[in-house]
Amino acid sequence: MARGSNSVGRISTAALVKRLSKAASVAFIATGALADPPKEGGNVTNRTVRLFDFDGARNPDPVPPGWERTTLTPDGHPRAGFAKFNRAEIDSAVAYSGTRSVRLPTKGQSTALRLRAGEAAVFSDADYAVSARVRTDGLEHARAFVTVRLLDQGLTPIPGTEVRSVAVAAPGMWKQVSVQVPGGRIGAAWLQIDLELLQPRQFAESASDDPASKALEKHRVYREDVSGSAWFDDVAIMQIPRAGITTTSPCNIVLAGEKPTLQVSVRDLGGDALRARVRVIDIRGRQIDEYVSEISPDGRARMFSPRLPGYGWYRARLEVLSAVGGETAVSHAEVEFVHLAGGGAGDAGASPMATRAAAQTESDRARFGLIAERMPDDRWGDLPVLVPRLGTRFVYLSAWGAESTLESAAESLAARRPAIEAMLRQGQEVTFSIRGVPAELSRATLAPGDDALALAAMQPTQWMPYLSPTLDIFGQRVLRYQIGGAGDDHAFWKKDLARDIGAVESGLGTLVPGPMICLPWPGDRVLPLLGPQSGSLSTRSGAEGTGRLVDALTVSYPLGFPAEAIGGVLRSMREAIGTEVEITVVLELPRSSLFGGFAGITELMRRTVELWKTLGDGPVGASGKAGATEQAMLRLALNQPWVWSGDADGGEGEEVGGGSQVWPRPELAALSVVMERLCGRRVVGELTSVAGVKCYIIAARNSALGTLERGAMVAWNESADPAHAIVDAAAVGAAVTVVDAFGNQVSIPVPGSESDSASGSNAASPLVTVPVGETPVFVEGIDPYLALFAASFKLEPSFMPAVVREHEHRITLSNPWPMRITGKLQLKEDAEASPRGSRGVTDEWRVSPTGIIDFDMAPGQTQSLPVTISFGPGQLAGAKDFVIVARATADRPYPPIRMHATVEVGLEDIEMNPELQIGSGSDVVVVATVTNKGTRTRTLRLETAARNMPSQQVQVSDLPAGQTVLRRFVFRGAAAALSGRRVVVSLTDLEEAQRLNKAVLVP
Secondary structure (H helix, E strand, C coil): CCCHHHCCCCCCHHHHHHHHHHHCCCCEECCCCEECCCCCCCCHHHHEEEEECCCCCCCCCCCCCCEEECCECCCCCECCCECCCCCCEEECCCCCCCCCEEEEECCCCEEEEEECCCCCECCCCCEEEEEEEEEEECCCCCEEEEEEEEEECCCCECCCCCEECCCECCECCCEEEEEEECCCCCCEEEEEEEEEEECHHHHHHCCCCCHHHHHHHHCCCCCCCCCCEEEEEEEEEEEECEEEEEECCHHHEECCCCCCCEEEEEECCCCCCEEEEEEEEECCCCEEEEEEEECCCECCCEEECCCCCCCEEEEEEEEEEECCCCCEEEEEEEEEEEECCCCCCCCCCCCHHHHHHHHHHHHHHCCEEEEECCCCHHHHHHHHHHHHHHCCCEEEEECCCCCCCCCCHHHHHHHHHHHHHHHHHCCCEEEEEECCCCHHHHHHHCCCCCCHHHHHHCCHHHHHHHHHHHHHHHCCCCCEEEECCCCCCHHHHCCCHHHHHHHHHHHHCCCCCCCEEEEEEECCCCCCCCCHHHHHHCCCCCCCCCCCCCCEEEEEECCCCCHHHHHHHHHHHHHHHCCCCEEEEEECCCCHHHHCCCHHHHHHHHHHHHHHCCCCCCCCCCCCCCCCCHHHHEEEEEECCEEECCCCCCCCCCCCCCCCCEEECHHHHHHHHHHHHHCCCEEEEECCCCCCEEEEEEEEEECCCCEEEEEEEEEEECCCCHHHCEEEEEECCCEEEEECCCCCEEEEECCCCCCCCCCCCCCCCCEEEEECCCCCEEEECECHHHHHHHHHCEEECCEEECECCCEEEEEEEECCCCCCEEEEEEEEECHHHCCCCCCCCCCCCEEECCCCEEEEECCCCEEEEEEEEECCCCCECEEEEEEEEEEEECCCECCCEEEEEEEEEECCCEEEEEEEEECCCCCEEEEEEEEECCCCCEEEEEEEEECCECCCEEEEEEECCCCEEEEEEEECCCCCCCCCCEEEEEEEECCCCEEEEEEEECC
């Protein structure tokens, strides 16, 4: 195909260069490709196919040459919502460059201006980008768009090639929009452009293929603009290199032991000398490696192995640089990949103990799976490759799609069947989700398209033919069927849920022997009685004698649902449905583009650990069920933790590209680590040494010996000061290993051990201080018994009235060992924690007994040892830190450990807060706010104490209950003398022996 006739349109090359440089930064950003503007002196004719600047002064027509007003679809049918009275025209008053642009007005409904078929010829195997400058005015609801499609030699639109830009609202300013049109379509000969001003109904109807969204759109009331305009200028068509980048690992998931390798290729018809630049970025946005090389434009691949700092999620960005006019980026592509850690929680080996551990681990892996209900038919082939690399054991698949028809059912099955067969061979437990009602059937029966339970009102002969091809092949092997998709809440609104479920089950039962019925349920909604205790709802049609309405629930927890509340909600669900109903929890996670790269990982790990707390010890069978314990019926699924590079927004609201390939999300990598660390273990205790830090002790239970093995902790900071967010880990050996969300490991030696090069002496305590952040970390290599022993220590009560007398407290501790233990402990003031505590001017702490306290406990026993604590009159209110040093002897003598305890000193019914004010000149002013939180009137005295300053006193008489007063203390000219010193304000109750001291620091 000759291209000289349309390479630069009707203007000269020199004029084109001048206008493009004047337009400044005409970039082409689309689904994976970026083309920078041709610069003055650059090879413009090789890249630019057409430029429409609408500046032809001799044009007498109201629209530019080659363009036409239209109210028709590309194939010539009337287009709903487009009015002929909206007439696009050339506008000489507004322009981005030159003197003219085209204006698309609206007086209601939508407007379009279309490039005539046959105006812009293209090569069928080349990629193109279309860019335009857009401006709007007076639009509140409508938006501007650029839509591009390919036409064949007969000027007929090629299905599947239409691409639309993002919506544009740019009042009073010019905004650049662009789209990419990938080549490789057989028969493509022409490119066609629509400039559009669309009302909300027109662009919302095409925004989603989800049946639920489409059903809602039918009932939505749209607001339209009846005035306003959109302007378009400098519409350019440019041929760009086809850039591709991917990893050599299947589905871009690189396992431990595999070498991460990037494969780069460029195919170009422009004839420029090209270079490839690859930048590798980590999840925090930091560049960690770069590769630059000459590259051939013939599509031959180059390999590049990036230097990665560890396991994790990475993005590699390829830029194709043209040597013409300097190194200009003319195309780009990206790939996202994960490097997974493997085999971190202990080698199984071949011993009986290791065999049991491996069996428990494999049993628990059956609790983890994937929701893949939104897979298009042409992507099902990814699943049999992706799932084994992740290691999950079950998958939910859609039984039909929103656009399924009777004619396409067999063809759709043919596309999906190889993937289903492969996953069944891999041992995956498959559940078919009946998501909504096919659009064809919905139109025929007027049933809601997003409500699968609406099938209950139809005859099975109406809807079963859509499933028959699938059930004819898999009905004997796939017995699990979910009525609705994950997150569906229609069951919550049904008046007779038992009848509806029974009707759908009866239809399935004609081809499936004894189908297991699953039901989606929103986790933040109350669950009705669905078990044997639910009377009329206890038995559904076709399941007499089962004693339950459903076999399984898929419970979706929305974003923002508190992680710590999941366990309580699940327990209440058990009361409603009984212990034999399986529950699969689906977690909605925050999007990294909105909340940061670690947001989804943090929520996934926290919620999974909280969920793991509810598990029992029953083994999980091949079906994912087990046992006798209710918690063994609990599972966790992630909803498609990947995107495809060809998606319009990549699941993150951004255009992505580089060919259609799987891009795993960071949560997929974190799920792999969570499975590796939790499987085969249970939460056996909680350590609460630092307020605001959540720390759970996990271990494997050896049922044969009745012992705990493979001890570890999982910890994160919820609300503590980051400087004090730590956990103390009781190490088994000379060090503990900290494992992050991606499986990277850091060893921290026990202080004083041989591996601790910073210490020259052997310390007695095996505790290792581990700092923690918001994202959970696993601490491996701990002694589970010693950790539980440390976690059991409490100093109670944790509040101490600010009264100068002896206060009675208790040290409680428990014996976690399966044998009797003896030992000694001592309570003393934690002098090293003075920054966290509050030492007064004349405070003197006394603890009795001052020496060693003996203890002796049977297995599982808890003891409460009395102690008395007192302080001097100068003690400041606030947190006071103590340390408990204990040594236990069980199966062997254990080294001593130190546990921290905190007591709050204050008054329950009086609150006093001093604040510092710097007065005029050099005065220091302290304002004390006093609140009576009790039930009786109080008479109080306030007094100040500061070094080398006379004290000041003031009385507060008859302060009523619930009232607040303010008192000011002025230190004249004392700013310099008190700088860096404290001013102590003391509150004394004149009727009781209560004294509350607080201090402010003068800067």
